[in-house]
Amino acid sequence: MxxxxxxxxxxxxxxxxxxxxxxxxxxxxxxxxxxxxxxxxxxxxxxxxxxxxxxxxxxxxxxxxxxxxxxxxxxxxxxxxxxxxxxxxxxxxxxxxxxxxxxxxxxxxxxxxxxxxxxxxxxxxxxxxxxxxxxxxxxxxxxxxxxxxxxxxxxxxxxxxxxxxxxxxxxxxxxxxxxxxxxxxxxxxxxxxxxxxxxxxxxxxxxxxxxxxxxxxxxxxxxxxxxxxxxxxxxxxxxxxxxxxxxxxxxxxxxxxxxxxxxxxxxxxxxxxxxxxxDGEGATKFITVQVEGGANTQECCDVAYSVAESPLIKTALFASDPNWGRIVMAIGKAGVPNLDSSKVQVWLGDVQICLDGGANPDYTEEAGAAVMAEKEITIRIDLGRGTAKDTVYTCDFSYDYVKINADYRS
Amino acid sequence: MxxxxxxxxxxxxxxxxxxxxxxxxxxxxxxxxxxxxxxxxxxxxxxxxxxxxxxxxxxxxxxxxxxxxxxxxxxxxxxxxxxxxxxxxxxxxxxxxxxxxxxxxxxxxxxxxxxxxxxxxxxxxxxxxxxxxxxxxxxxxxxxxxxxxxxxxxxxxxxxxxxxxxxxxxxxxxxxxxxxxxxxxxxxxxxxxxxxxxxxxxxxxxxxxxxxxxxxxxxxxxxxxxxxxxxxxxxxxxxxxxxxxxxxxxxxxxxxxxxxxxxxxxxxxxxxxxxxxxDGEGATKFITVQVEGGANTQECCDVAYSVAESPLIKTALFASDPNWGRIVMAIGKAGVPNLDSSKVQVWLGDVQICLDGGANPDYTEEAGAAVMAEKEITIRIDLGRGTAKDTVYTCDFSYDYVKINADYRS
The missing domain is CATH 3.60.70.12 (L-amino peptidase D-ALA esterase/amidase)
Structure with missing residues (x-):
């Protein structure tokens, strides 16, 4: 639905x-x-x-x-x-x-x-x-x-x-x-x-x-x-x-x-x-990926799409699992030239999960889980290298996605 | 397994x-x-x-x-x-x-x-x-x-x-x-x-x-x-x-x-x-994507990865559905400059499914389905624009992929 x-x-x-x-x-x-x-x-x-x-x-x-x-x-x-x-x-x-x-x-x-x-x-x-x-x-x-x-x-x-x-x-x-x-x-x-x-x-x-x-x-x-x-x-x-x-x-x-x-x-x-x-195939959640602090719009979009299209993140969103290491993985693979990971901040909703590239010491699993339990979730990423920003919208990745696409033609 | x-x-x-x-x-x-x-x-x-x-x-x-x-x-x-x-x-x-x-x-x-x-x-x-x-x-x-x-x-x-x-x-x-x-x-x-x-x-x-x-x-x-x-x-x-x-x-x-x-x-x-x-997470099939006839190795790899990473193709492979239109979709989105789709050929195993960019008139659903029923499947694509070639290996995308990644941390 x-x-x-x-x-x-x-x-x-x-x-x-x-x-x-x-x-x-x-x-x-x-x-x-x-x-x-x-x-x-x-x-x-x-x-x-x-x-x-x-x-x-x-x-x-x-x-x-x-x-x-x-x-x-x-x-x-x-x-x-x-x-x-x-x-x-x-x-x-x-x-x-x-x-x-x-x-x-x-x-x-x-x-x-x-x-x-x-x-x-x-x-x-x-x-x-x-x-x-x-x-x-x-x-x-x-x-x-x-x-x-x-x-x-x-x-x-x-x-x-x-x-x-x-x-x-x-x-x-x-x-x-x-x-x-x-x-x-x-x-x-x-x-x-x-x-x-x-x-x-x-x-x-x-x-x-x-x-x-x-x-x-x-x-x-x-x-x-x-x-x-x-x-x-x-x-x-x-x-x-x-x-x-x-x-x-x-x-x-x-x-x-x-x-x-x-x-x-x-x-x-x-x-x-x-x-x-x-209405994404099998979607159970609506996800907004906001990337800010980029040197230009292109790299903001590259990071946002890397996060929004990662099957590992999308399945974690489906499971309501605040497995934020996967978000960091997706930022790391986005190909932003000379990204300094120690300047990267990540928030799940209002909860800062990644501080200066590492685990936020004030983060609690309970706080992250509370955000992940929502139907509408914003992942916000600050790259700490400029003023460009952009936003991409996606959904999670569920059993039903596989079911719909494995059955579509039949 | x-x-x-x-x-x-x-x-x-x-x-x-x-x-x-x-x-x-x-x-x-x-x-x-x-x-x-x-x-x-x-x-x-x-x-x-x-x-x-x-x-x-x-x-x-x-x-x-x-x-x-x-x-x-x-x-x-x-x-x-x-x-x-x-x-x-x-x-x-x-x-x-x-x-x-x-x-x-x-x-x-x-x-x-x-x-x-x-x-x-x-x-x-x-x-x-x-x-x-x-x-x-x-x-x-x-x-x-x-x-x-x-x-x-x-x-x-x-x-x-x-x-x-x-x-x-x-x-x-x-x-x-x-x-x-x-x-x-x-x-x-x-x-x-x-x-x-x-x-x-x-x-x-x-x-x-x-x-x-x-x-x-x-x-x-x-x-x-x-x-x-x-x-x-x-x-x-x-x-x-x-x-x-x-x-x-x-x-x-x-x-x-x-x-x-x-x-x-x-x-x-x-x-x-x-x-x-x-041993890919949830894999039920081993897929070889061979791309040949490219102008250079890079575009062969771009096409091969576009096919190998398409969730729509991977779920069709899981379902053993020879939904070859999705393969054409993935070739089309790979970003090969000035690709002439009328020169593209695609085979599932030994069965030519796409001839000169369109449906092969000799193709039968039965022949395609027979290939798709195999555990090891080769998708071969000829871009018709050069002599470069490359090969990428992947697996299908199953319910178990979602299950494994939704449950991993727990």
């Missing part, structure tokens, strides 16, 4: 966004597995994608269509299937992604390049393309502004809970909405994961600013979570601004409204990213 | 090496946990150690003593305790390591700098130094040439089986012996692990050649294994040549005997390293 409060909030409608879904039987019968987003004409769309060398066919095609839209018409539709990632599927997989876009284009009268396809699920198998194509019209028939919760369910794979975030906010007296969904529970590591996220607002934001807002916020949200250190072939995050709630377009970062939108988007993206960790 | 044949061979005596051990109650009563090696005067000793920034006190002191021995007398004794790593123990830990050497020096009449200390076990707790010091004389009383098997047991932590290798070989008509032991089952990743290994021969080899033989062979043995991607604070590997079996000293790599010794040492080291993987 997911850790902490993961309830779906009231998912406010975003003007200019409609969503439809259907049961296309991509992998399993009788489950909602095909979702279509429709954006009003004039919407501005930005995306960021996996850096995997084995990026899936839909990722390659979505990137191509987004690049083309810089000089042509903006994307009007997203089409997302779960159950099959259409990754490592070669030429056939790419043609299937193209066929999906072509069919949706034919049924809606837009250009094929105005459609962005997304897939998530098992890697290395071909899409059941006929069933998928047959599902498009039913999904279109379902299009409605008030379908965000359905969409959140319709993109799940091993997720145990749908993931959503939604806010209303005011800029210069106009009320706007921002709503988003995400999915992902395994194969999660920076530069995204088998992670899909779609966020939309009806605020008026230029294409360039939609892109810069997305890139800025993804860096400290989806690019700072890890469940298993594995990076997926299909990670995609899309941010759309329809502009339909009115107001003049935000075109520069100097516009005071830019920072206000950035704050809202950062909260939404952080929530959607952390929901993925809270 | 360990995977495959891990039986201890006949452990041939090495002339000039004596071993003693005792129950010092470092952590648990009634177990052999303190081991002393004695080398004949004139032995040449080389060592390689963890690269962790949190290298343990005994590692720091052993490195110091070895460095000093370059200009002074060579090491005569190793003293090894299990149950406590004496790592992240600050000044007290360092003084305890010094006190251990001083006591052994006093009892044997050598200089303190001729003693190399080693510890393995829990990190972040101080040694029970009084009990350890009291154990030294009983261990010395036990010194005997025929104690290699006892020593292999006496350095175990979460190991389920003692680990040894031994060979007799002939150089220019003289028969020599090489015998070694190792320990380690978790916190195993290149540049060694919570891994200790001690190998000795009675062949006559100069100090410089002892060092070059060790460095050459460790690179493709202990530096090519991974269980959990975690690197320990205490990894140490020692190679000793006593020269007591006679013959003229091997002083250059041009001596034809140098290559012959190298071959023997490589076999011994590979066996000792692979025994650690076969």
């Amino acid at each position: 997911a850790v902490g409060d993961v309830t779906m909030p009231l998912m406010h409608v975003v003007q200019g966004v409609k969503i439809g879904s259907t049961e296309a039987y991509v992998r399993y019968p009788n489950r909602r597995d095909l979702v279509i987003f429709e954006f009003a004409e004039g919407s501005n769309v930005a995306g960021v994608f996996t850096q995997s060398a084995f990026a899936a066919a839909p990722v390659l095609l979505s990137k191509k269509h987004l690049a083309e839209s810089a000089s042509q018409k903006q994307p009007r539709y997203l089409i997302i299937n779960t159950g099959n990632a259409n990754a490592a599927t070669g030429t056939i997989g790419y043609k299937n992604a193209e066929a999906t876009c072509a069919k949706l284009a034919e049924l809606t009268g837009v250009q094929s390049s105005q459609i962005l396809p997304f897939s998530t699920g098992v890697i290395g198998e071909q899409l059941p393309i006929e069933r998928l194509l047959q599902g498009i019209q039913p999904a279109l028939n379902d299009l409605n502004a008030d379908r965000w919760a359905d969409a959140a369910s319709g993109i799940m794979t091993t997720d145990t809970t749908p993931k959503g975030a939604s806010e209303q906010f005011e800029l210069d007296g106009v009320t706007y909405t921002m709503t988003g969904i995400s999915k992902g529970a395994g194969m999660i590591r920076p530069n995204m994961a088998t992670m899909l996220s779609f966020v939309a607002t009806d605020a008026p934001i230029s294409r360039e600013r939609v892109q810069s807002l997305l890139q800025t916020t993804v860096e400290h949200s989806f690019n700072r979570i890890t469940i298993d250190g594995d990076t997926s072939t299909n990670d995609s995050c899309i941010f759309v601004a329809t502009g339909l709630a009115g107001g003049t377009e935000i075109t520069t970062q100097d516009d005071p409204r830019y920072q206000q939108v950035l704050d809202v988007l950062a909260r939404i993206m952080n929530r959607l990213a952390q929901l993925i960790v809270r | 360990a995977v495959g044949d891990v039986t201890m061979p006949l452990m041939h005596v090495v002339q000039g090496v004596k071993i003693g051990s005792t129950e010092a109650y470092v952590r648990y009563p009634n177990r052999r946990d303190l081991v002393i090696f004695e080398f004949a005067e004139g032995s040449n000793v080389a060592g390689v150690f963890t690269q962790s920034a949190f290298a343990a006190a005994p590692v720091l002191l052993s490195k110091k003593h070895l460095a000093e021995s370059a200009s002074q007398k060579q090491p005569r004794y190793l003293i090894i305790n299990t149950g406590n790593a004496n790592a992240a123990t600050g000044t007290i830990g360092y003084k305890n390591a010094e006190a251990t050497c001083a006591k052994l020096a006093e009892l044997t009449g050598v200089q303190s700098s001729q003693i190399l200390p080693f510890s393995t076990g829990v990190i972040g707790e101080q040694l029970p130094i009084e009990r350890l010091l009291q154990g030294i004389q009983p261990a010395l009383n036990d010194l005997n040439a025929d104690r290699w098997a006892d020593a292999a047991s006496g350095i175990m932590t979460t190991d389920t089986t003692p680990k040894g290798a031994s060979e007799q070989f002939e150089l220019d008509g003289v028969t020599y012996t090489m015998t070694g032991i190792s320990k380690g089952a978790g916190m195993i990743r290149p540049n060694m692990a919570t891994m200790l290994s001690f190998v000795a021969t009675d062949a006559p080899i100069s100090r410089e050649r002892v060092q070059s033989l060790l460095q050459t062979t460790v690179e493709h043995s202990f530096n090519r294994i991974t269980i959990d991607g975690d690197t320990s604070t205490n990894d140490s590997c020692i190679f000793v040549a006593t020269g007591l079996a006679g013959g003229t000293e091997i002083t250059t790599q041009d001596d034809p005997r140098y290559q012959q010794v190298l071959d023997v040492l490589a076999r011994i080291m590979n066996r000792l390293a692979q025994l650690i993987v076969r």
Whole structure:
């Protein structure tokens, strides 16, 4: 079960966004597995994608269509299937992604390049393309502004809970909405994961600013979570601004409204990213790893990921065992150049466990055990060599992680 | 249980090496946990150690003593305790390591700098130094040439089986012996692990050649294994040549005997390293990851480790599920610059699962499942961009891995 409060909030409608879904039987019968987003004409769309060398066919095609839209018409539709990632599927997989876009284009009268396809699920198998194509019209028939919760369910794979975030906010007296969904529970590591996220607002934001807002916020949200250190072939995050709630377009970062939108988007993206960790495969605890006192951000992240991805630490967290020597091990192996271990401090929650690189003489096992018994635990590390800091979010490593991943395909 | 044949061979005596051990109650009563090696005067000793920034006190002191021995007398004794790593123990830990050497020096009449200390076990707790010091004389009383098997047991932590290798070989008509032991089952990743290994021969080899033989062979043995991607604070590997079996000293790599010794040492080291993987925490399978067709060795290793350390692949191996998409995922995330996925081939055993970056049309699930049902599995990857190749060894990831590491300290 997911850790902490993961309830779906009231998912406010975003003007200019409609969503439809259907049961296309991509992998399993009788489950909602095909979702279509429709954006009003004039919407501005930005995306960021996996850096995997084995990026899936839909990722390659979505990137191509987004690049083309810089000089042509903006994307009007997203089409997302779960159950099959259409990754490592070669030429056939790419043609299937193209066929999906072509069919949706034919049924809606837009250009094929105005459609962005997304897939998530098992890697290395071909899409059941006929069933998928047959599902498009039913999904279109379902299009409605008030379908965000359905969409959140319709993109799940091993997720145990749908993931959503939604806010209303005011800029210069106009009320706007921002709503988003995400999915992902395994194969999660920076530069995204088998992670899909779609966020939309009806605020008026230029294409360039939609892109810069997305890139800025993804860096400290989806690019700072890890469940298993594995990076997926299909990670995609899309941010759309329809502009339909009115107001003049935000075109520069100097516009005071830019920072206000950035704050809202950062909260939404952080929530959607952390929901993925809270629903991490087999997770029983939500872990925040804060590293400070670094010479630069890179080494803070290196240490934070070394801790957050250590199976020995993750199993100790699962066992509620304050075996802090393993934390020190992970700091030591992170490759920070010329790290002086005698300047390193480590805290479990508010309890300092490591003082100047050694055991804190005031530390008691009881104090450490009390922190470890919590469901939400912060590990804080001071490297004692600068002012840089960064934070990574992860979960523990349980029997259920093995069970879920040993059984996933069956 | 360990995977495959891990039986201890006949452990041939090495002339000039004596071993003693005792129950010092470092952590648990009634177990052999303190081991002393004695080398004949004139032995040449080389060592390689963890690269962790949190290298343990005994590692720091052993490195110091070895460095000093370059200009002074060579090491005569190793003293090894299990149950406590004496790592992240600050000044007290360092003084305890010094006190251990001083006591052994006093009892044997050598200089303190001729003693190399080693510890393995829990990190972040101080040694029970009084009990350890009291154990030294009983261990010395036990010194005997025929104690290699006892020593292999006496350095175990979460190991389920003692680990040894031994060979007799002939150089220019003289028969020599090489015998070694190792320990380690978790916190195993290149540049060694919570891994200790001690190998000795009675062949006559100069100090410089002892060092070059060790460095050459460790690179493709202990530096090519991974269980959990975690690197320990205490990894140490020692190679000793006593020269007591006679013959003229091997002083250059041009001596034809140098290559012959190298071959023997490589076999011994590979066996000792692979025994650690076969006894990996919770391991049910022994996995060989061969990467070929790389532009250079580094990228072959990057891909091999990415595959060997992926929790998703390791759990699929545990489940005997030929979920080869996860292998492609791991290749994709390895960071190989400009990798052309359409040139990548992947085999499970002899079964080609991925052809030119996509699913092999001739592949059948039955063929893949047959390979996955084996206890020893080779994953072979051709990157299709060069002639470099390398191999990494690992094991699968089971419920028992979680159980062992969630319970270790209790």
